[in-house]
Amino acid sequence: MSGLLNKLMLSAAALSVSGVTFAGNGAVADEFKWMTFTVFGVIIAITMAITFWAARTTHTTSEFYAAGRSVSGIQNGWAIAGDYLSAASFLGIAGLISLYGYDGFMYSVGWLVAYITVLLVIAEPCRNIGKYTMGDILAFRNDPKKTKTVAALSTITVSTFYLTAQMVGGGVLIKTLIGIDYEISVIGVGILMLAYVVFGGMKATTWVQITKAVLLVTASIILVMMVWAPYGFSLPGYLGSVVADPDVQKQVAKLLGDKASTMTPEELGQRFLEPGLFLKNPIDQISLGLALVLGTAGMPHILMRFFTVPTAQAARTSVIWAMGIIGGFYVLTLFLGTGAAMLVGPDKIAAVDAGGNMAGPLLAQYLGGGEQSYMGNFMLAFVAAVAFATIVAVVAGLVLAAASAMAHDIYVGVIRGDHATPKEQVIAARVASVIVGIIAITVGILAKGQNVAHLVALAFAVAASSNLPAVFLTLYWKKCNTTGIILGMIVGSLTAIGLVMISPNMTYPKAVIANANKVLNGEPAVPAKEAAPAVERSSFMCELFALDGCVLAKPAQAASPEKPAKLGAAEKLAGLNAKLQPMEAALPTITDAAAKTAAEADIAKVKKDIAGVEKAKAKAEADLKKVEGQTTSLMGLEKPFFLLKNPGLISIPLGFLLVILGSLFTRDKRAEEMWDELYVRQNTGINAEAASAH
């Protein structure tokens, strides 16, 4: 304890000397950290009380996996929102909007539209047919052991991808916000989440998710009120002020590069509200859109939520509520993101976290009164605590989904042939939760520093290519059978994973080295170019794969003047230092107060530039070290062969196609015989699993 106190005081001393608030020790300044810890403590205490309360009524399998099917539609709607609005969507989308404007907002739309699929084709039938897992739905008319095995593998794969992204994202987030070590953050998140799941099962998980969703929505509404109220809640008035902001205009100029030179400040600002600053490849967008719209309905932790309500009607109500909350939240992010861009500034947001994830927290700090104020830091602490609650809530839902697949599908269904006693089943569920939890913590620590952003997209792609075709066709297509399900699920998921392995998501050492060398050694001059006409692509396949003889489409190029050579980092530093020395030497000789202030400001600016170049240099050197001695990616490629970041466009149709082909070419008596029962039951709810009475 005294060691910690010493450390705190030392860093506080260091802070006051340097005068820098973000001392690489988290966005919260040390003197305000007690506030963050207090808010964190309150939230942990609330969730622990929930768990304690839930544990008293969590004894049977139905209570552990499905909260006794006694969660109301409205409660489940909030829990779905709490489960779905992960840190990536709540911090990430606000961040994207703060850095890239319109494209960030456009990105958020697919996450809501996804729930139309859930509402129309998945929620109610799954409630009527299912018990605890996706495997139960598939095993209803297909071979139980085979489909449960494949369904469990797919569930565990999807959950692990998503879980890894959450754990790594959570560890980084907590470190960025309050400076707790990455490993400790990951272990802390893991232990908390395990406590909820193991003791309180689905009931505790549900209420932790509800609590988090309420906190998140409250925090967002307060922030948006503060941002928007000064404009009398006028949309054009507010956005007019966003586009007139010099920071926003500077950011657009930076993103556009040479093209910005001919634009007026008004045009630059307006450009922030127009598409194309972030999302460059429309085919990739459509591929991602497909994965979102179809993948959400195949996410095991979302499917599982529909087993917690008493009836299909309640499942319907829960999706309607979830859509209201999730959609409303994404509309709010438009204001959070643009507000952060205007008030905090894209430069400063990107300086704390390159992906923009700190836009929301920094906006909260600004609105409360800024870096040095109590209120500002209290609001930052509150948003940080919401982010923390988000991670544990989402992770708990994922662990429960993976554990149910392991315990209910594999152990009870396949290994024990459905002959386990109720007591054994509950023990298996708890043991599986601990196993998955330990895996999550281990993977989280091992993946430190890895680029895991694409894992979320990959989880959705696998869910859309493997789980959704299987569940959808089992529920709605009479001829669907075991062979089709197994074939479709295996090929669908392997295709999605395989395409990502050869896609631009992976690290290609040659490109990394080239980029790092540009920073370190500078770039040679580029001679002036004449105008070039537009080039047509040679075939559609060339948009997807790097095939021989492919010509990629290019818009017409205007003539560009000669570009001068760019300096390397070392030369830049030498130049800046040479500039700094005479300025510093001259400073004591300046007597006029105003001139002195101006000179000090100039010195500070040069120092900031030096720090920026040094940071870029350090990053380039670290990048070079990471790929030292490598020339090819993990898959032995020098450059991506599959050109999209999202594999859905190919893997989803393939998943559907193989379920259909496999079913058409084989016969499965049970699948045919059970069709009538399945179809009648999914539409009427006759014989559906009842809510347990307390």
Add this chain to the structure above:
Amino acid sequence: MSNPNINWAAIDTNPKFQALHRKKTIFLWGLMVISTVYYFLLPIGAAYYQDLFKVKVWGVVNVGILFALSEFIVAWTIAWIYSRKANKEFDAMAQEIINDVNNGSMK
């Protein structure tokens, strides 16, 4: 709770169930197609119809922003239409079938 005596095939071919099935199929597919097409208009418009998306219609608010906001309205409207129809019509039709099964008139 499970009733092994239910003749599922008979219910499946019963006119009441067939009517429910037909109504639901047409309605669900219709909504699904509308929502999917409307959603993909957004990335397509943002990529290939940028000149239209840039047109300012309300102060600095352009067609693109309004179109993106309309995506939310459309999604909520579809959800509302479906739940209204299901609450009013599908549930009642299903309940009638359940009653028939329970009182033995449909087996």
